[in-house]
Amino acid sequence: MIAARRRAALLAVSLVTVMLSGCATADLPQGKVITSAALETPKRLLAVDKKAELSDELLTSLTSTTLPGCSAAVAVRGELVWANARGLADLASGTPLTTSTRFDIASISKQFTATAVLLLQRDGLLSLSDPVSRYISGLPRWADETTLDSLMHHTARLPDYWIELDRRGIGFTDAADQATTLAAIAREPDREPGEGYFYSNSHYVLLATVVENVSGQSLPDFLQTRVFGPLDLDMTLAPALLAPDIATSYEVDLSIQQGAWSAYGHTGIITTPTALALWGDEYRDGQIVSDDYATGAISDNDGARYGAGIFLNDDGTLSHSGRWGGYLSNFRVSVDREVVMAVACNGRAAPRADLANGLWALWTEPIEPLIPE
Incomplete structure (x- = not known):
């Protein structure tokens, strides 16, 4: 069953890629981010540049500038290589999403x-x-x-x-x-x-x-002292928090879906996909996340194993998704732990799955097919 679902997902991603091959890159509010991780060779630079362009096109094809949308980021070996956002953070004011807009990342908080x-x-x-x-x-x-x-x-x-x-x-x-x-x-x-x-x-x-x-500390204070602060991450544990830079959460019918439940531990971390993507490098070379995150992992009902708040998938990747009201999120770490992707959306009808699957296929494929010798 899992294999069939994955084949279907890969087919869908392939179709999206074919459709995008004829698209021009739109004028987006954010853009590609090229950092030193991408500058090892001219070929790698060209590949990252191409992947960033295709990522922009994918985001444009799946989202609208007049509806709730999504923000996404990709990091390679702890450095941001692409981040973008499209859609509205607030329908009433017409405030657009940017890569600085924060979201409740729901169960990824675990x-x-x-x-x-x-x-x-x-x-x-x-x-x-x-x-x-x-x-x-x-x-x-x-x-x-x-x-x-x-x-x-x-x-x-x-x-x-x-x-x-x-x-x-x-x-x-x-x-x-x-x-x-x-x-x-x-x-x-x-x-x-x-x-x-x-x-x-x-x-x-x-x-x-x-x-x-x-x-003897609140969990928000403990995480700030032991995790967020030392890693200089723009994260806070504050469920049900409302602030101008936090995206409003919407139901499928575009009614506001802001929950008033403020319990935490299972959800409630407010952050950006950029910060979440940078955090993911802890699974490759971290001082805070150690190998004990995988100790005692238990098989779930679909064949993956559940470790310390994260799924250890049978293909070797790590992942977790989340939904809280109209907030949707997705977090993935590659088999070699070098690529981390984070997606956050603020509407129940937002294309979280299609965007996450498309970006993942793009950023985890080898460089050679994109940029031949």
Whole structure:
């Protein structure tokens, strides 16, 4: 099934590439970024230049200047080689998206929560084999047999917290903070039946609380101190944040879809695709992300394995996608860990999948077919 889906995706990308071959590059608000990573040889420079041109054309073909759109970035060996954005950040004001526009990257946030837990384990302050009840009180009996490891790898099988919030009549646009969400998780007396992988946002809300109780810092402060600050990344953990430079989130019918839930750990990091693409180099040559992100990775229902907040795919790549209200996001790291792509969109109808698949096929293909000797 997976192979069939991938063949279909590759076919779609091929068709897009053929269509783009006859397009002229549009006058875009942003453009290609050529850095020292691309300047090793004249051939590589030409290849990056060509890929940047085709990336601009792909973005233009898939988005509109009058609708919510997408921002995307690609980094190679830790240096930005292309970034662009197209569409509207706010329909009412007509404010366009730029590469500086920020988005909630939704579930891609999970890898940062997992990184925080692993940092504390390296500090000797906790172990993934510890039960969650050691760090959070007031939970049902399942907390005594639920380990931090099972939360991180989605095998704890706790129901997603939104189910309990829905029972209480708390909708997506009603306020629900971290404490409210934790209380909802604590009211669930049982885990989902069965064994193995079961993706649930509740797992990462609990991990966020563990980080706070062990470190004595809020998770936003911990990440700023230990991750965002040291790497000089334009990132902040602030769910439901509204600001002029944050894209408005839209439903398919273009109604505003801004959630009021402000729980975190599973979502809530506000950033740009550029910052996210630069972060991804940690998986190649990082001091903060170590090899322990893959330790204990568990197979999901489609054959990939779930590590520390990220999927380890059977083709050797790393990836995670996200959706939160009208925010859509995609993050991928190549097999050799040299290429990182990040996409963020602000509308449920935005072409996240087509854009991500097209860019990925373009930036991970060899240089030689593009620029022959």
